[in-house]
Amino acid sequence: GAGVSQSPRYKVAKRGQDVALRCDPISGHVSLFWYQQALGQGPEFLTYFQNEAQLDKSGLPSDRFFAERPEGSVSTLKIQRTQQEDSAVYLCASSLVQEGEAFFGQGTRLTVV
Amino acid sequence: QKEVEQNSGPLSVPEGAIASLNCTYSDRGSQSFFWYRQYSGKSPELIMSIYSNGDKEDGRFTAQLNKASQYVSLLIRDSQPSDSATYLCAVLGRFGAGTRLTVKP
Numbered sequence: 001g002a003g004v005s006q007s008p009r010y011k012v013a014k015r016g017q018d019v020a021l022r023c024d025p026i027s028g029h030v031s032l033f034w035y036q037q038a039l040g041q042g043p044e045f046l047t048y049f050q051n052e053a054q055l056d057k058s059g060l061p062s063d064r065f066f067a068e069r070p071e072g073s074v075s076t077l078k079i080q081r082t083q084q085e086d087s088a089v090y091l092c093a094s095s096l097v098q099e100g101e102a103f104f105g106q107g108t109r110l111t112v113v
Numbered sequence: 114q115k116e117v118e119q120n121s122g123p124l125s126v127p128e129g130a131i132a133s134l135n136c137t138y139s140d141r142g143s144q145s146f147f148w149y150r151q152y153s154g155k156s157p158e159l160i161m162s163i164y165s166n167g168d169k170e171d172g173r174f175t176a177q178l179n180k181a182s183q184y185v186s187l188l189i190r191d192s193q194p195s196d197s198a199t200y201l202c203a204v205l206g207r208f209g210a211g212t213r214l215t216v217k218p
Contacts, residue, residue: 033206035208041210041211042119042201042208042209042210042211043157043201043208044208045206045207045208048206056206091156091157098206099143099144099145099205100145101147101159101162102147102159102203102206103159104156104157104158105156106156107156
């Protein structure tokens with residue numbers, strides 16, 4: 001596709017359940033970012049990949065959060081043992097280079113009940 | 114101190130006025146600066162990028178960068194109600210909290 005694609009668009013998880021969120025970046029984009037956005041806040045940085053290498057994971061809030069991009073294209077953000085405070089919109093963005101213009105997917109709205 | 118700081122607003126201007134949005138950043142090594150617009154319930158969309166000191170104009174939008182002061186701003190001329198949105202400043206993959214702009218008819 002022409003843009004960044006994220007799935008699912010919506011996810012409801014019971015507290016304690018594991019979830020996996022997928023991001024399919026723009027073809028050829030080397031850089032991939034994950035963000036968490038709470039209502040009324042700006043996107044909070046979670047992690048950054050350059051190809052398959054996870055170069056920065058300083059924003060991951062706990063060891064329950066894990067991200068991978070094994071072949072340098074599609075990325076998955078996994079949250080284990082979800083908690084209510086994990087409820088947010090998770091955004092993925094990709095860019096041609098690290099300091100280049102980043103384009104966002106539609107986001108995944110996660111609700112933990 | 115956060116890496117990217119914005120006045121959270123909200124900012125309200127009448128239709129036709131100039132809206133001025135400001136952003137400061139902490140990393141002196143930053144080379145690329147971006148403004149995004151985010152409508153409620155939607156993802157951020159890129160509206161301006163700026164890489165060197167000075168002004169960059171694109172239609173009704175002007176981005177201004179001052180690396181010595183670590184300051185970047187966005188001016189929206191002839192503001193329209195359709196410009197009502199949250200404006201996000203981004204530096205090195207980090208975003209500010211956003212400034213919510215309302216343009217009143």
